[in-house]
Amino acid sequence: MAPHPKKCIKDFLSTILILSLMLKEEILEGLKKSVIEGNPEATKKYAKEAVKNKISAYEAVMDGMSAGMKVVGEKFENKEYYVSDLIMAGEAMKAGLEILEPALKAEKAKSVGRVVIGVVEGDVHDIGKNLVVAMLRGAGFEVHDLGIDVAADKFVKTAKEVKPDIVAASAYTSTSMPHLRNILTELKKSGLKDTVAYMIGGAPTTEDWAVSIGADGWAGDALEAVSVASELVKKMRGS
Amino acid sequence: MSWREKIIDKEIDFIVEKIRLMVAEEKMTPLERFASLATKEEPDRLPIFAASNEWAAHYIGYQLNKDFAFDPKKWVHCALKFLERVGSDICLPIYDIYNIGPDAMGAKVIFPEDAIPEIREPAVKTPDDLKNLKVPDPHKEGRMPLLIEALKTLRSKIGDIIPIYTIIMGPFSWAANLRGIYNFLADLKRNPKFALDLLDIVADAVIKYTKALNDLGFAPVALADVVASSYLLSPKQFDDFVIPPYMKIQEALGRETFIPGAIGDYDTQAKMFQSGIGSSFNVLGINNYTYCDRTGTEPLKEEDLVKGKTMAKKLGTSFMANIWGQWVQVHSPREIDEEVKRVIKIVGPEWPFMVGLWYVPLGTPVENLDAFIRAVKKYGKFPIKL
Numbered sequence: 001m002a003p004h005p006k007k008c009i010k011d012f013l014s015t016i017l018i019l020s021l022m023l024k025e026e027i028l029e030g031l032k033k034s035v036i037e038g039n040p041e042a043t044k045k046y047a048k049e050a051v052k053n054k055i056s057a058y059e060a061v062m063d064g065m066s067a068g069m070k071v072v073g074e075k076f077e078n079k080e081y082y083v084s085d086l087i088m089a090g091e092a093m094k095a096g097l098e099i100l101e102p103a104l105k106a107e108k109a110k111s112v113g114r115v116v117i118g119v120v121e122g123d124v125h126d127i128g129k130n131l132v133v134a135m136l137r138g139a140g141f142e143v144h145d146l147g148i149d150v151a152a153d154k155f156v157k158t159a160k161e162v163k164p165d166i167v168a169a170s171a172y173t174s175t176s177m178p179h180l181r182n183i184l185t186e187l188k189k190s191g192l193k194d195t196v197a198y199m200i201g202g203a204p205t206t207e208d209w210a211v212s213i214g215a216d217g218w219a220g221d222a223l224e225a226v227s228v229a230s231e232l233v234k235k236m237r238g239s
Numbered sequence: 240m241s242w243r244e245k246i247i248d249k250e251i252d253f254i255v256e257k258i259r260l261m262v263a264e265e266k267m268t269p270l271e272r273f274a275s276l277a278t279k280e281e282p283d284r285l286p287i288f289a290a291s292n293e294w295a296a297h298y299i300g301y302q303l304n305k306d307f308a309f310d311p312k313k314w315v316h317c318a319l320k321f322l323e324r325v326g327s328d329i330c331l332p333i334y335d336i337y338n339i340g341p342d343a344m345g346a347k348v349i350f351p352e353d354a355i356p357e358i359r360e361p362a363v364k365t366p367d368d369l370k371n372l373k374v375p376d377p378h379k380e381g382r383m384p385l386l387i388e389a390l391k392t393l394r395s396k397i398g399d400i401i402p403i404y405t406i407i408m409g410p411f412s413w414a415a416n417l418r419g420i421y422n423f424l425a426d427l428k429r430n431p432k433f434a435l436d437l438l439d440i441v442a443d444a445v446i447k448y449t450k451a452l453n454d455l456g457f458a459p460v461a462l463a464d465v466v467a468s469s470y471l472l473s474p475k476q477f478d479d480f481v482i483p484p485y486m487k488i489q490e491a492l493g494r495e496t497f498i499p500g501a502i503g504d505y506d507t508q509a510k511m512f513q514s515g516i517g518s519s520f521n522v523l524g525i526n527n528y529t530y531c532d533r534t535g536t537e538p539l540k541e542e543d544l545v546k547g548k549t550m551a552k553k554l555g556t557s558f559m560a561n562i563w564g565q566w567v568q569v570h571s572p573r574e575i576d577e578e579v580k581r582v583i584k585i586v587g588p589e590w591p592f593m594v595g596l597w598y599v600p601l602g603t604p605v606e607n608l609d610a611f612i613r614a615v616k617k618y619g620k621f622p623i624k625l
Contacts, residue, residue, distance in 0.1 A: 038428060038429075082471065082472060082473040082476065083424050083470075083471045083472070084424045084425060084427045084428040084471075084472075084473075084476065085428065087421060087424055087425045087428070088425055088428045088429060091425065091429075122351060122354055123357075124357045124358070124359060125420075126421060127420055127421050127424070130421055173354075173355070174565060174568075174600035174601065175354045175355065175600070175601055176354075204565060204600075
């Protein structure tokens with residue numbers, strides 16, 4: 001006896017659902033793996049697949065790329081991965097986000113936190129800052145990277161525009177270190193300091209020094225930067 | 240010669256006279272003290288390896304601007320002033336070693352109004368740029384000849400009593416600064432062949448510069464290589480990218496012509512020496528600073544010092560405990576005295592051993608530097624009994 005047409009349709013829809021779930025699983029796994037392997041081309045390819053197959057961009061970021069970045073962070077802590085691996089994972093993350101950004105905006109996905117970051121005026125050392133950017137993006141933060149040699153007023157101007165939870169700055173040399181204090185002064189002058197947390201880092205800085213100038217947070221490395229930033233966001237959002 | 244230059248010359252001559260008098264007050268000259276590192280005979284006291292020409296520049300009243308960056312007479316003035324006012328058993332001719340090589344190969348260096356110059360734009364932006372990269376002539380290109388001029392002047396002034404530390408950039412850091420450190424570290428994973436090709440060209444540049452200096456009688460040449468740091472690189476990357484250019488340099492010039500991994504971190508130096516790179520001038524150092532890791536603000540750890548001196552003994556090299564300038568900047572003279580005493584107590588009786596003071600930040604109180612030197616002279620007198 002031939003099956004009932006209703007059952008045929010039901011079976012057909014189940015198959016489609018299973019296939020699409022498998023496809024989604026495959027894409028998320030591809031995003032994760034490509035970030036772990038530090039392969040920007042592959043991340044871009046899977047991000048395009050995610051958009052094409054109407055997978056939520058937020059899920060693609062969090063369950064795909066961020067999940068991969070979490071593994072990268074663990075491997076770095078266990079000394080299985082080194083700075084080159086972190087850099088390439090960050091590059092992969094950046095490549096994927098470029099594809100997913102419009103969809104993320106359309107979904108009005110709420111980021112874990114919004115950060116404006118840069119290296120202070122007179123300083124061009126950006127390895128640490130770039131690693132922090134990669135790890136923050138990997139953890140789901142929306143990051144506005146101002147680059148190197150950034151004047152204090154540029155931090156303030158951008159903070160006014162994008163309304164971040166955190167302004168973060170780094171200095172590598174002891175000569176450029178005083179600019180970290182200047183940024184805080186400018187944030188206070190502009191009246192932004194009440195709504196924005198200020199976080200610093202960089203080789204010559206210490207936690208004690210950060211406290212002494214009145215910064216809200218300090219991190220010694222890129223992994224610590226994520227946990228400090230997460231705490232600061234909670235504090236700023238009162239959650 | 241302008242009247243300003245004449246005044247600097249007079250001042251330099253006056254400083255040199257003062258240095259000679261100071262050196263004469265001690266039993267050995269710094270040159271003899273350093274020679275005892277090689278003979279393994281105990282000197283009168285521990286040698287002090289201290290330098291900071293940018294600190295001296297501010298002490299004199301020079302601004303660290305473009306004029307300063309292109310004036311070897313002023314570098315000489317600063318190097319001598321540091322010896323006279325602070326004291327050291329070695330003389331360092333330059334304040335921005337890391338820019339000299341890449342600058343001569345096309346990297347864009349910026350010269351701020353009063354800060355150490357920085358590379359703003361790498362010379363190698365894409366693999367295609369390797370085709371245009373030329374090994375520079377040390378006597379003609381960039382500021383390389385200026386360094387040679389400063390070295391010659393210093394040797395003529397004090398070379399008979401104080402060793403002139405001839406230092407240029409090591410191959411890994413030189414390549415990283417030509418490419419941009421971030422990009423270069425990415426290349427190690429993304430495009431290893433390109434990274435190796437760049438390192439090969441840079442090894443040729445190091446060979447040419449070192450040879451030019453050797454030919455002028457400056458040997459060994461210290462190759463500063465802080466970017467070749469164990470914090471940044473995996474052991475495999477170290478074997479694949481750091482060792483090969485050093486092997487090439489060693490094969491071209493011989494072992495006794497250079498000191499590998501100068502101012503590098505402990506693990507890097509130990510690995511280099513274990514790989515058979517370098518000479519009887521090798522110095523294994525322990526720092527409270529590493530590139531991108533330790534900040535230089537923590538005291539030296541006892542276990543690191545013990546590990547370092549044990550390894551140095553095993554490798555047959557001299558040992559150096561580097562107290563970083565940032566630590567000295569933020570501690571009191573009394574704390575500095577105690578720290579120097581502690582370090583010498585841990586390592587002191589084990590000769591050959593030196594105490595280093597590096598990267599003194601601008602604005603460090605001169606009293607702190609005095610306290611450091613005083614303490615080494617006090618506690619580092621042989622026989623050391625603490």
